[in-house]
Amino acid sequence: MNEAQYEVIIIGGSYSGLSAAMALGRSIRKTLIIDSGKPCNEQTPHSHNFLTQDGKTPKEISELSRKQVLEYETVEFHQGKAINAEKNTNGFTITTEKGEKFHSKKLIIATGITDEIPDIKGFKESWGISLIHCPYCHGYEYKGKKTGIIANGDKAVHIASLVKNLTEDVTLITRGKANFSDEQKEKLERNHIQIIESEITELKHQNGMVESILLSDGKDIGFEAVYGVFPFHQHSEIPKQLGCEFTEMGHIKADFMQKTTIPGVFVCGDNSSMMRSVSNAVMTGNVAGAMVNMELVTECF
Template sequence: MTDTKNFEAIIIGGSYAGLSAAMALGRSLRNVLIIDSGLACNRQTPHSHNFITQDGAKPAEIAKIAKEQVLKYSSVSFLTDIAVSGEKIQNEFRIQTQSGKEFFSQKLIFATGITDIMPDIKGFSDCWGISVVHCPYCHGYELRNSKTGILANAERAMHLAPLVKNLTEDLTILTSGKADFTREQIQKLTSHNIKIIDAEISEIEHQKGYIQNVVFKNGEKMSFEGVYAALPFRQHSEIPKAIGCELTEDGHIKVDLFQKTTIDGVFACGDNSSMMRSVANAVYTGNVAGAMVNGELVKETF
């Protein structure tokens, strides 16, 4: 970490998306600061999948190698801290951190991710990312041909059902409350032998994060090997909204095809701005954001 307070770009968030953006900028000789808390959202997940060259690797190991490679570029600095506020002042951005530090930059990249809002179910958070998962592409192969549940209702359940059904014949939808499906949706699910249980869930019994039983408030239990959960979320950082970045109806930061937000000079990448929540997509969108920031800096000085 250098002593300078002025950078060409500040990247808030130093996981896959942020590091990918930093590599593109570092290789373009840009003076960059990455600010990251060190607490990745997938820190509980034992293995990462569906990312070529790293399939089955531990998420922390991928991030460790990425950080080592990125910091070989001398113009890139890394600060373990939390960005708590930011504002645009004329043609630059000011970022303040939890430790009281203040930095300025010409461009800003948010790679801040999202925060999942966990249901009030005992044992749920202990299993999240291990055997209670979000993505068939990230976890589906490992749960293939197993007794599987989908904790979701209505359209969220209907989105997941065909994807998971492709991977297992033993599938049950758990709505944990009144099921909200149309007659046509129920017919579709029934025709594929997908059961619907609307009893409220009180607990997930598990061993070190690996699910054993779903326990209902009526006292009944069902065994599962894995459960997909469609959770609501919020932006992990409030700074994008405070700066004026527009959000989509779903709550993601609105970006164009080049990862540019609705505020000039501000870009976003990774989970905070995409429904495709994966390491591969984070790396891709981070690379695009870094390249586009360099492109803007070049145009402004050429």
């Protein structure tokens, strides 16, 4: 079994983890990235709103990123799933599902989140393709299209306000009684946004491209794009194991330096931010890597 010692271990090797690793590699820190190879955007056909990479596939971006990061001689990559973390006097011990153990002084958690997609026919097959979550990431490609939004309450109004800027044909599907204040109802009505309270039976699609939504009352309404606002949970149990605090929404609590409430533990990417984008993941990863290096410098200088 491996018992290797590193200065920093990064759990999660997607955009934020790789960005943190680059900052650490350029600071000549002995760094290990542990990644399970299951990114949350693996179904997404193209990534947008990221300078120099607009329109590339997520796989293209991550493969190029990994290649560039691993050119730094102090950075290593390990394919595997980290399932346990223990804090000790010398730092942290990480154990993978195969029983491999790795040790480090500092820990960066870049594990992302898992969307809790409703168990409705067609949802999982379309998620990230035409059933989308972010107007900034995907909205431009569906500008002017007939668009549905599966959401309720404040989140529905927020997404509707953004989507209305991209298309005039917007319908809210609340999957139950609509939960809007009088002021919100007035805004939705003024912007000609229809509200449907029926449950959804099926999202009809061809290879992930939505064609229509079948409602529980038998109506079959055609759409060309659908936004979905769904709950999420942390992709990894490790932050909870270590005792990290969480926000009310379920993100890992971190300060502007990406420090968690547990000394020596930093986070970056979707697991600790409401901004779910490649550019934000890269930015927070860069900050986490730099701040971990600064903490290591301070401890020995």
